[in-house]
Amino acid sequence: MSDALVDFIKDSYKAGKSHSEIRTVLVESGWSTEQIDEALLRFVDRSFPVAIPQPIVFASPRLVFLNLFYFLVLYLSIYNVVATLFTFLDHYLPDGLGRKAGAFYSSRSIGDAIRYYLATTICCVPLVWWSSRIISKAMDETKQRIPRIRLKLIYLTMFIGACVMLGNSICFVYYFLSGELGARFLIKVAILSILTLGLFTFYRIEIQHAEKKA
Secondary structure, eight states: OHHHHHHHHHHHHTTTTOOOHHHHHHHHHHHOOOHHHHTTBOOSSSOOSSSOOOOOOOOOOOHHHHHHHHHHHHHHHHHHHHHHHHHHHHHSSSOOOOOOOOOTTTTOOHHHHHHHHHHHHHHHHHHHHHHHHHHHHHHHHHHHHOHHHHHHHHHHHHHHHHHHHHHHHHHHHHHHHHHHOOHHHHHHHHHHHHHHHHHHHHHHHHHHHHHOOO
């Protein structure tokens, strides 16, 4: 943020100008609305001889580590659920060329192949629910907005989801052009697409809710 813009707003308050008057002058002077809003949000919209700074709420270390833990177990849960489903598909459904092979296929029995995935899923899924409840409760108690660390991790998750959808599209077109499309591949694409769209919808709703509260 420009120090000159902040200094101008402070001087404008000293001159008795209101939020709306300051905004109008800055817009007419060529400042973008994003820059103006970000600068004005640092001050209370109230008539006073000097600018009143808004109280800054920092995310507590507890919330930071809770969010890191939440997304860690979330990623582990998603990966191991997908790995379990894909292992079943690779063992019981042939690919587009009639072969029972794939990244999750092994010569071991199906029980041995999915034991680790199931163990991780059983441990991590309840922790996702528990940590989410704890985070929501902590934010309600402290009246904090969505912590910056959580916002960054949400957008990172959405970015990873977008990369997955791009990879899905590329693989679909590749196997279509190769004439190797099969039921197994289509089911895998459907699983990844449903999970990704579900995450997009869930976190988009959370971000919109946080913006309304703000």
